[in-house]
Structure formats: C-alpha cells, structure tokens
Amino acid sequence: MTRILPMENIKELWDKIIDGLKTKFTSDVVDLWLTPIELFHKNATEFVLQVPNKFFRNWVEENCLADVKNSLAAAYGLPSGNDVGVEYIELQNVTGGEMTGSETLNAGGAKEPVERVEAAVTSIFNPKLSFSKFIVGKQNQFAYSGAWAVANDPGKQYNPLFIWGGVGLGKTHLLNAIGNRVNENFPKVKTLYVQTKTFINDFIDSIRFGTPATFRNKYSNVECLLIDDIQFLVGKASCQEEFFYTFNAIYDSKKQIVLTSDKPPKDIGGLEERLISRFVWGLVVPIDPPDLETRIAILRSKADEERVYVPEDVILYLASEIKTNIRVLEGALTKVAANAALLGTPLTVDTAKKILQDIITKEKETRPVTIERIQKAVAEHYSLKLSDLKSKRRTEMLAIPRHIAMYLSREMTPSSHAAIGEEFGGKDHSTVIHAINKIKAKAESDPFFSAELNKIVKKINYE
Known part of the structure; x- marks a missing residue:
C-alpha cells in the first residue's frame, strides 16, 4: 500500500522534482513558474498542485506535467506516470484574484480552513504577452501605438480605446501588454481584464445569488478596465444595460477603458446605439492581417523563443501560406519543428507541406477575399502588372481584365461601387457600374468567357 508522506517529505520531494526540471528549463523559468507551486498528496495515486492562478496551471500542463507525473510515479513505486492523477487548486483567479474556496489541503489530503483575505482587484496578466513580444508591422502599428499610449498614461487620452480585427491578430496580446505595463508603471492602479463572457456570467450570478453590490464593486471601482x-x-x-452603467461609472471617473471586438462599433449589429456612440468617443483602431515581412518576423521571434532552428526557406513557406491568423501561424511553426525533432527528420519545405497539408488547405478556404487579392489574381491570369489595372490607360488589352477585376470585386467582397473605384486608381462609381454590367452580360451569353471567369475565381479562392 502506498504510504502518505509527511508534510516536510512532500516538500522535499517537490524540491527534487523542481531540481530535475532545471535540466529542461532555465533557472529564471523555474523560479517564475515552478517555485511558487506547492505539492500535496491526496491519496495512494492522486496528488494536488496548489498553483497561484490559471496561468500557472496552463503552463504546467503545456510544458512539464508528464515529467512531474513520471517523477511522482518513480517516488511512490507506481508503474508509470499514466497511473498518477493530478488535480489543481487555483489560489487566485486571473480576473481579480479571489480564493477559489475556503479550504486547502494538508500533506495527507485532509481539508483545512484558510483565512479568507479580501481579494485584490488587479488582474494577473500573461507575462509572455508584453509589448516587447508584440511584432509590429504596418498593419498593426496604429493599434500598437494606441495601446502603448494608453498603457503609459491611462485615463488621460484615447478613452475608450477600441481595438477591432479578426481572430488571432493580436487583440488579446495588446490587452495583456497594456495590463502588464500598467501594473509595472502604476502598481497601485487597479487593473481588471475579463472576457465579455465572464462579465455576462458574473452579472447573471449577481442576479441569481442576490449580490449586485459585489458585481458593481468588482467592475465599476477599477481604474483600468480591459474587456475582450x-x-x-x-x-x-x-x-448591455448593465455594461452601459459600468462604462459610465468608469468613464465619468476619468479612468481607462479598453475594448476589443471582431468588428468596428458601427458594424456590430444588435448593439444598443447608446453603447456604440460611447465606444467611438475615444480612438477606434483596426488590426489587419500581417504582411509577409511581419509574418516572417513573427516566425523568427517564435523560433527564438522556442529555441528551435527553422531554415529560412521553411519560414518563408509558412509565412507565404498562412496569412490571416497569427496563432495558426505560430502553431504551424511549433508543429513542424516538433515533428522534425521527434522523428529525427530534416526540416524542409517538403516535410512542412506534408505536415501542414490540412492546416494550409483550411487557411486557403477560409481566407477572406480582398480587392487586392482579386487584382493580383486577374493581373497574373492575363500576364499584366498590378499597376496596369489601376492605370488610366483604356486599351482593350487592359480594359477587359480591369472590368473583370471590378466585377469580381463587387461579387466577392462587400465593397461598394465607390470603394471599388477608389482601389482602381480613383475611378468614378459609374465607371465601376458600367464595367460590372458589361462583364455580367458577357458571362451570361458566352460560355467560354464564363469558364474563364470561373478559372480566375478558383485561383482567387485557393491562392
């Protein structure tokens, strides 16, 4: 029968496990992520890790849980790490730092009461998501600058700051970067970061349990509110009504509000007008998908962070194929590097293509179509330069491809006639309408021309 070790022996065992992990991680990493954790023995095969918050739990699970379980199995004479169960106690949540319960565990797994301490409001932010780790390019420069200004002088300018853009482009990174910077420069400022879903759940719970004062104290008495x-x-x-009052309370107190969304305020259907009007009081900034140079820089930074060598031609291939989601881009690099390391095979473009076939196919299928993308596909199809489609020349060799590009821009994007004309060298909207009608009529009457259009559409969709 497996025996329960006394408290001091459990501590010694955890210290030994940490020492063993120093061969895998640097001392700074060990001190940051492992030293604050405590180990408890629950029963014969189950253990508890008491962690400061969710970020520590996530880090352990992603980086060293298997090592910990194997070490525990060896110490207790269990066949393998698979026979070890690990549970967690999170002492503090990431949105405000409240004890998750009024009990903790002693060395034998028995519950002991702990003193409940009034929770601090300030959130704990992911230290990896800092301004120094954010790769800046022309597509996110405006958002980065706005976030940096807010973080260095909260509540004084750009209030609220509203950052919008697609999934995986860095909105959450900037929120964490703001939080980290504010906590560093203004440690007494109460900073709260939450997902909107957390706000909603907290509000529902406040109604269910009759604790509206607690809810409002949490959200209205902060000095920097970051909502994702x-x-x-x-x-x-x-x-929405409750958030309206929360927004007013913080704004009227001249405290900082930062919001993110997948759309600009005016395009969020179903949102009250009074909220939309307040969201645009400050600065509204977009984050667009990064260009090729920025994607290459992101991959190089990720490779350095992971301490893996990735050949330049593989980096270029990944950056060229995965264009719209930074998380997918970084995940692809991790996947090909790990595959090569585990299988002991060279990391080449050919192996990357095989490993990432599903990811790249999905990326191409879901990549949003833009006017620029259409212009490039049409220009390539007719062996023209992109500048030819935007020029003022009206030769027949240029007119038909230009009209096709205008027609497809209207069919494949939500752009207006005026917006399309602007992308073609400032053409008038009437010119665009004429081009669209002309191509539409030709496609309906000429099957060969219709087939040619379909070829171009296919090229655009699977660029």
Missing part, C-alpha cells in the same frame, strides 16, 4: 470580445454582448439586453 465585446461583440458577445449582442442579443443580451440586460447585460
């Missing part, structure tokens, strides 16, 4: 994915308020009238 505000579009999830759509369709929730009561939550």
